[in-house]
Amino acid sequence: KKYKVAIVGATGAVGREMLRCIFQFNFPFESLKLLASARSAGKVIEFEGQEFVVEELTENSFEGVDVAFWSAGGSISEKYMPYAVKAGCINIDNTSHFRMDPEVPLVVPEVNAEALKDHKGIIANPNCTTIIMASALNRLNEYFDIERIVVSTYQAVSGAGVAGMEELYRQSQEVLDGKEPVAKTLPCASDKKHYPIAFNCIPQVDKFDLDNAFTKEEMKMVNETKKIFNKDIKVNATCVRVPVLRGHSESVYIETKKPLDMDKVFELLSDSHGVDLYDDIENQIYPMATLFIGDELVHVGRVRKDLDNDHGLSMWIVSDQLMKGAAYNSVDIGLKMIEMGLL
Ligand code: A2P
Known part of the structure; x- marks a missing residue:
């Protein structure tokens, strides 16, 4: 059909x-x-x-x-x-x-x-940052039962649409020309103030929820993750806009109910649908936004166990958020x- x-x-x-x-x-x-x-x-x-x-x-x-x-x-x-x-x-x-x-x-x-x-x-x-994280963590959750996630994001300007990309190009040129960069769109077109993204990081994606001091983007990660996994995973998110054109990166720390077995962690990540384990520190192999523009996979690297917690695992996730996200x-x-x- x-x-x-x-x-x-x-x-x-x-x-x-x-x-x-x-x-x-x-x-x-x-x-x-x-x-x-x-x-x-x-x-x-x-x-x-x-x-x-x-x-x-x-x-x-x-x-x-x-x-x-x-x-x-x-x-x-x-x-x-x-x-x-x-x-x-x-x-x-x-x-x-x-x-x-x-x-x-x-x-x-x-x-x-x-x-x-x-x-x-x-x-x-779902929200782009949430999809990317959920896809990467799915098999680990099935096996080790994730209780808590602490995540910081490094989000590309294309998440704010064509206007976000145009703003990064224009402001970069303004700075290179020795001019003050003019901010019109970011961090959030509908909010009161705008700040330059060229040569900067902005710790605000979407508007603030004034009741709890998180942004709406952060609350999307909190609420949508629970709905997708259909369980009460605790999520603490900090969402940051960075001067990258395309591709979101996330530093993710998880705590699991079952103690971690690193051989199993790598086996599960290598065997997750839609996930590319891209992790070889001896050869400085780890995901970066510019490597994966236009592909549909979620790339995972820098996978390492917490030094003080047998139930704690850190990783770095990168995906073209316009594609998988x-x-x-x-x-x-x-x-x-x-x-x-x-x-
Ligand atoms: P248009 O290009 O005609 O403004 P982005 O993700 O880059 O912000 O793009 C938003 C998309 O939503 C564009 O395709 C835009 O179309 C479309 N859009 C915005 N406002 C309207 C509207 N009032 N009716 C239909 N489409 C809209």
């Missing part, structure tokens, strides 16, 4: 990768509709010799569409997805809007594909649904 497919937000940083993943991973489409704002209507996007004309997203865009991949922001999903559901379209949403809705499965296919069976027309794709995971959810007879 072939499907009538739509991409909502097709001109954005993630939307473009969704288009690429649909081709690269052979999502069986009969037709492909690219949707964006009125600003982009009529724009022609060429891919693999085919031309696609971008259409304006409206309430009527989903008549006859079987499956839609969404990445145009939470407010767009909130406003338009009910029309898509009504039209019988199955929606895979990369925004945060529906993620914690108990009616909506939140899925990393290799971790909790079973949850897809309960969908009611909407499936949420967003577009690839969404398309993989669609492929998994076909395999499970749900689409």
